Amino acid sequence: MESYQPEYEKNGLLSDTFWKTPQRAIPGRPCQTVKRAEVMSGSSYQQFQASVNDAWDLGDDDIISGIAETKISKAISQTAALNVINSHRNSSKNVNKNDVKVESEIVKPKVEAVEVKKNEVRKVGGGAGSSGPMRHYPGRPRPVRWSALTSREESSESKLERFQQMHDSTVIDLDDLKQISWSGIPVKARAITWRLLAGYLPPNAERRVETLERKRADYKHLVRQYYDAERDDDTYRQIHIDIPRMSPLVALFQQITVQVMFERILYIWAIRHPASGYVQGINDLVTPFFMVFLQEAAPGQELDNFPLDKLSEEQRDIIEADSFWCLSKFLDSIQDNYIFAQLGIQYKVNQLKELIRRIDLPLHEHLQTHGVDYLQFSFRWMNNLLTREIPLPCTIRLWDTYLAESDGFATFQLYVCAAFLLHWRERLMLEKDFQGLMILLQNVPTQNWTDSNISVLVAEAYRLKFAFADAPNHLHNAGKSDR
Amino acid sequence: MAKTYDYLFKLLLIGDSGVGKTSILFRFSEDAFNISFISTIGIDFKIRTIDLDGKKVKLQIWDTAGQERFRTITTAYYRGSMGIMLVYDVTNEKSFENIKNWIRNIEENASADVEKMILGNKCDLEAKRQVSKERGEQLAVEYQIKFIETSAKDSLNVESAFYTLARDIKAKMEKKQKEASNPAGARSGGHQLRNEPQRKPTSWLSRCSLL
Numbered sequence: 001m002e003s004y005q006p007e008y009e010k011n012g013l014l015s016d017t018f019w020k021t022p023q024r025a026i027p028g029r030p031c032q033t034v035k036r037a038e039v040m041s042g043s044s045y046q047q048f049q050a051s052v053n054d055a056w057d058l059g060d061d062d063i064i065s066g067i068a069e070t071k072i073s074k075a076i077s078q079t080a081a082l083n084v085i086n087s088h089r090n091s092s093k094n095v096n097k098n099d100v101k102v103e104s105e106i107v108k109p110k111v112e113a114v115e116v117k118k119n120e121v122r123k124v125g126g127g128a129g130s131s132g133p134m135r136h137y138p139g140r141p142r143p144v145r146w147s148a149l150t151s152r153e154e155s156s157e158s159k160l161e162r163f164q165q166m167h168d169s170t171v172i173d174l175d176d177l178k179q180i181s182w183s184g185i186p187v188k189a190r191a192i193t194w195r196l197l198a199g200y201l202p203p204n205a206e207r208r209v210e211t212l213e214r215k216r217a218d219y220k221h222l223v224r225q226y227y228d229a230e231r232d233d234d235t236y237r238q239i240h241i242d243i244p245r246m247s248p249l250v251a252l253f254q255q256i257t258v259q260v261m262f263e264r265i266l267y268i269w270a271i272r273h274p275a276s277g278y279v280q281g282i283n284d285l286v287t288p289f290f291m292v293f294l295q296e297a298a299p300g301q302e303l304d305n306f307p308l309d310k311l312s313e314e315q316r317d318i319i320e321a322d323s324f325w326c327l328s329k330f331l332d333s334i335q336d337n338y339i340f341a342q343l344g345i346q347y348k349v350n351q352l353k354e355l356i357r358r359i360d361l362p363l364h365e366h367l368q369t370h371g372v373d374y375l376q377f378s379f380r381w382m383n384n385l386l387t388r389e390i391p392l393p394c395t396i397r398l399w400d401t402y403l404a405e406s407d408g409f410a411t412f413q414l415y416v417c418a419a420f421l422l423h424w425r426e427r428l429m430l431e432k433d434f435q436g437l438m439i440l441l442q443n444v445p446t447q448n449w450t451d452s453n454i455s456v457l458v459a460e461a462y463r464l465k466f467a468f469a470d471a472p473n474h475l476h477n478a479g480k481s482d483r
Numbered sequence: 484m485a486k487t488y489d490y491l492f493k494l495l496l497i498g499d500s501g502v503g504k505t506s507i508l509f510r511f512s513e514d515a516f517n518i519s520f521i522s523t524i525g526i527d528f529k530i531r532t533i534d535l536d537g538k539k540v541k542l543q544i545w546d547t548a549g550q551e552r553f554r555t556i557t558t559a560y561y562r563g564s565m566g567i568m569l570v571y572d573v574t575n576e577k578s579f580e581n582i583k584n585w586i587r588n589i590e591e592n593a594s595a596d597v598e599k600m601i602l603g604n605k606c607d608l609e610a611k612r613q614v615s616k617e618r619g620e621q622l623a624v625e626y627q628i629k630f631i632e633t634s635a636k637d638s639l640n641v642e643s644a645f646y647t648l649a650r651d652i653k654a655k656m657e658k659k660q661k662e663a664s665n666p667a668g669a670r671s672g673g674h675q676l677r678n679e680p681q682r683k684p685t686s687w688l689s690r691c692s693l694l
Contacts, residue, residue: 238550241501248519279552280500280522341555379525379556388524435543438528 163189172203181404191296197403198326219321251305276338284387289323333408377441397454415461488541498570499578500549503604506635523548561592574611607634
């Protein structure tokens with residue numbers, strides 16, 4: 001790991017540049033802040049352009065802002081990732097023994113770093129893991145330990161201030177917002193930030209109220225048009241039987257009010273996306289949005305068994321409509337995961353295999369020797385975006401980063417899966433047969449994971465992406481590779 | 484490492500979404516039941532070693548997602564299976580009708596000599612029943628497949644279903660072994676095989692060695 005830093009310093013990308021304003025790489029990029037205006041020439045025109053920029057998208061159904069156009073510069077996400085790695089190295093003592101060379105093709109996973117980190121993880125909320133036999137079942141979600149989510153808030157007061165300042169500006173610079181969000185969003189700022197990052201809430205303050213009102217009204221109209229009308233039986237039935245068994249242990253999700261909200265969101269999304277329709281697992285992708293917007297409506301409350309009927313109808317409608325629109329935007333970049341034959345996933349599983357073969361040949365060969373096929377364990381990782389493998393608060397933290405990934409998180413998720421697999425490599429290498437490997441891979445012990453584990457995971461994923469994604473053709477064989 | 488079993492059988496559970504495949508497997512492998520199971524995504528894996536006529540038989544069981552969209556992924560596992568449980572829900576007519584489609588799926592993707600069994604699950608829910616036991620039996624006769632009604636909830640017949648399937652696989656395996664060691668039998672067997680159209684994938688027997 002030591003060897004990183006010089007590498008980046010050479011390029012003048014010191015880690016402390018993360019909080020500074022990046023150089024603008026794209027000509028004509030609208031600029032919104034006074035500070036920026038001083039730096040750049042022709043600023044008055046650009047200011048004007050920025051303030052009217054989202055008018056271009058007025059007629060658009062799903063996408064309100066031009067968010068798809070914005071990109072985080074490489075340098076920025078790189079330094080952000082480095083910052084996380086560095087802060088972890090500084091806060092844990094024994095980590096350095098596992099140096100990683102970015103320039104070498106075989107990069108050792110930072111397993112030890114994370115192992116060490118585990119020992120100092122703050123004890124948060126309830127007992128460890130769930131009880132009963134469910135615990136040992138593959139893909140078992142753990143009960144929500146919401147306190148795990150809120151406890152970090154105190155430690156990030158200054159970060160929260162930065163978010164609030166940003167939210168208060170007349171035109172939010174989405175690039176800046178993404179930069180600051182990539183490493184995690186404070187709870188109090190999360191709901192608004194997610195709306196902005198998802199491209200649902202316009203960056204222009206003047207248009208926000210009106211847009212939200214219109215989209216929420218649009219959603220009500222969709223409910224009447226699709227859900228309250230005659231429904232497609234097969235789609236409805238599948239959703240209807242899936243919702244009650246989403247999180248059987250969490251009282252919140254056993255409330256009829258909540259189940260019907262999920263049902264409407266999923267049914268309408270499915271009907272409006274006939275190429276994929278509803279695929280099992282998409283239900284899990286509603287949950288983070290739902291929880292974040294619920295937490296906004298019921299701040300400071302324990303949500304495990306929060307009675308939804310305590311909220312006003314208007315509040316519930318907002319949670320539902322906003323979850324729907326954000327989900328729609330979120331799924332746009334990964335729709336090929338859910339089309340016929342799930343080609344997107346099959347392709348990514350092959351890419352994962354190819355990637356691991358290049359990064360960690362011993363692990364790859366270990367899996368192959370024992371007959372473990374990547375599809376057998378990583379299919380669910382990709383289909384459910386790891387929601388079945390990690391606790392819900394961790395998923396939410398992970399989505400801070402996904403939503404802040406500029407070119408959509410579809411590519412990045414591949415590297416997150418790779419980092420996730422490599423995280424378990426030591427344990428996997430100890431398993432001596434197919435059965436042991438498969439049981440571990442389908443039940444990875446993440447029940448005590450917290451935000452810090454996710455920070456390390458995404459930093460590692462970023463590092464892998466940096467080292468491998470931009471190498472020309474490095475995955476060109478992925479589509480057809482066999483064992 | 485010394486093997487702790489005499490045989491290894493690979494089994495597969497298929498059937499419509501929500502018929503109780505995961506519950507059946509959970510009952511068999513953990514002897515427990517939960518009223519509300521999370522939906523299976525892709526495939527899940529369980530094992531249990533049973534004692535069968537003095538032999539230790541390790542069952543490696545794949546639980547599949549029932550939704551149509553996962554079909555491409557799940558059919559990849561048909562081929563290596565030696566036994567397949569076809570599950571329907573006696574309170575859901577459609578899941579019963581679909582058994583024919585699932586059988587067709589097996590014919591297209593599994594080994595020709597795969598052992599099969601039909602399970603009519605949730606037979607504890609008598610009040611909600613839509614498919615009579617007789618219809619289940621009739622279907623089984625039609626396809627010449629063994630049939631049993633089960634209740635994962637009440638732990639009814641789940642154990643015996645897996646034992647039956649495992650015993651059938653073992654019997655078939657031992658019969659073929661006997662034939663192989665008997666020159667006359669082997670010749671006629673070989674002759675038959677040569678004349679069989681090559682439509683179906685190779686038998687799992689030809690690829691499965693005795694462990």
